[in-house]
Amino acid sequence: MTADDGVLTKLVEHFSLHDRDCQKHQDEIFTRMRTEAPVSHSVEHGGFYAVSRYRDVYEAAHKPELFSSFPVTIPPFGNPTPMIPIESDPPMHRKYRTLVGARFSPKSVEALEPHMREMVRTVIDGLVGKKDADLAKEVAIPLPLRGILELYLGVPEKDWEKLKDEFLYMLQPDPESTDEENLERSMAAGLNCTMYFAEMLDHLRTNGYGDDLISHLDQAELDGERLTDDEIYGFCLVLVPAGFDTTASVLSRLLLMFAEQPEVRDRLERIVDDPEKLDLAVEELIRFMPPQPGVARNVTEPCEFAGQQLDEGDRLLLLWPSANRDPEEFPDPDELVFDRQPNRHLGFGSGIHRCLGSHLARLELKTLLKEFLHRVPRYRVAPGKEAVWHTGNTWGVKTVPVVFDEWPEP
Template sequence: MTDTKTNAQYSLEPPEIARNPHGAYREIRDNAPVTELGGRSHTGTVTLSRHEDVMRAFQAPEVFSSDPGAVDIGNTRPLVPLQIDPPHHRKHRKALDPLFAPKQMAKHEPRVRELIREIIDRVADRGHCNFHHEIAEPMPSTIFLELLGLPTSRVEEFLSLKDGIIRPPARSLEERREMVNATGQKIYAVLEEVVETRMADRQDDFLSTLVDAEVDGQPLSRDDVVDIGYLFFIAGLDTVSASLECMVAFLAQNPVHRQRLADEPEMIPHAVEEMLRYESPVASAARITAVDTEVNGCPISAGTRIHLLVGSANTDERAWDHPDEVDFDRESNRHIAFGAGVHRCLGSHLARMELRVALEEWHARVPHYRLADGVELRFSQGIRQIDNLELVW
């Protein structure tokens, strides 16, 4: 049995905490660093909140496994490379890492910049927009679908499928499981169709590149390509959108920081890193214990789901100087917004490039903006999407 103390009084689900979780993070770190949080989504899951403990979990896959049992996202096979552990994981990362290296991502920047300008042009002269619906969702989604090799004409369908995995409108855990599994089968069907097409006729896209990729001298199997595509589908259609929304929401409410980016666009790469740390748009990561273990004196049984509270770790005063201050000049910023260890986000270089270019182009066209009067931002759980990000300028 897991012998952690249950602290139902600590929960990240109330809307006011979702909007500004830093106080709750601090209270959990100080009083219940190894705990079962209150709330439906955390039932039976042990949460680690201190930077040291989260890093230990990220860096010890032999103890804190990325086995598919850690999280339910509708897949019937392990997602490559996220849900396979060493030693098999290393072989796949060795093959995949060069495809997502900074130099490779730089080749896509001109097209990314062109797409972003087209999207911003639709609203720049209007004086207001819902940033979520009009910028943050269509921008990375269109870019990602083009890069992966899926038809951009079906973007609304694909976004609906993505939300069916991450944010299903379920009223119970059982209903959620059913919705997620049904959506997962639809995603598999989409990817299998496209992969079959690419195996017969290569195109200039990631899926074609994966079809030709090799691991230990052997080509990836059809299932491997589909499983990698499934992971990219979920991550690529959501995390960059949510990250951009968190950043723009922060800047809209902090005019000094916003003005600095308008005046000094060369600071934007530093600002991206600092806001990834402070906002931690992907606020948590899931693992499952492969063996019995112990954290901070608390025994944890094998087979226990683990919730790594990345947002808390990124603002832990034990690891950061002035963690609650957003400092674009911060000299050392080893945040873990993209995870850490062997499972660190494969697409981090693409995400950084998209976020940087989006903020450069947005502030070149719309340098002075703020939240619309009366807006109380709604942040979703887990991945911190803001669907009512209403801006005026």
């Protein structure tokens, strides 16, 4: 359903990532912004500018001195110190990133492939033979959650659910609540997560370090100094949600798409066993439905940007999904072109904050597709039920209720 002109104008003026109508009409809103007001003002959350054209989003992401990343969300989470590395600016940003970069490099991630395949198989084994399932709760969320908590942070399985729920309070504010209520909820969740990691750190220091990233951070040095506890919590508060909620949102959208547009599944089935074609297809999926709808930047000195005069303290929201559909950069931007080349999408961001976990996310997506498309029969949205989308700092589907066709004989 398309929005009429007056409704669209209002949605642009009141644009918010937390608004269901903005999410529902995103294609029309972004087209309107790109063509009529590429740096458009929204009065929501205290006022900010939404940046929608590819070239402007790219440029803003490459000016970290002028556009600070702290805080990186609109409205902010309310954390008093920056989350690391996503909210840190130069020169500290590079130092922090160097501390963890090697663990997320293509080579390190490639070494995780056998483990990842095993994890994917376990997730799909859990579906086999079922008549119905919720593919968000049973596939899209548990796989990346386990990826970051087990493979990187060494968090015991008994705590996965609890941590997931706390982080979702922070990332997916309730659109029916006020900013103040959501801020309170997210600050409480942030505190609970910090306390959790404080206990974990304590345990590691008392009982001996492991090969996990938290142990690594506690022993690492920056300019000859050990990290403070707050810096270590700052890393954890980014790595967990960045590591699972983004990938979970792409997966949930894709698994829903297989039910609603089976021809997308047909096309992927034809290429899934060709590694080069699969690589291109995964990039195109990230272009087409980037799970992170936007990040904030904060103006550090008066300047003019894309024809808009900005003052110190003004906030920008960089809209990755809008940039990724800009016809000036992508021919046929609204088509899923699985062999698109070149594909300089911004789904993983750009500049110094470009996604640290992009190789891990790609591995999760490709490993899942290879196993899922061979083993899981066709399915459709369960009659009488519907998929439930979430808004917030990621856009994805939190419930994908489906019924399966016959499972193949084992």
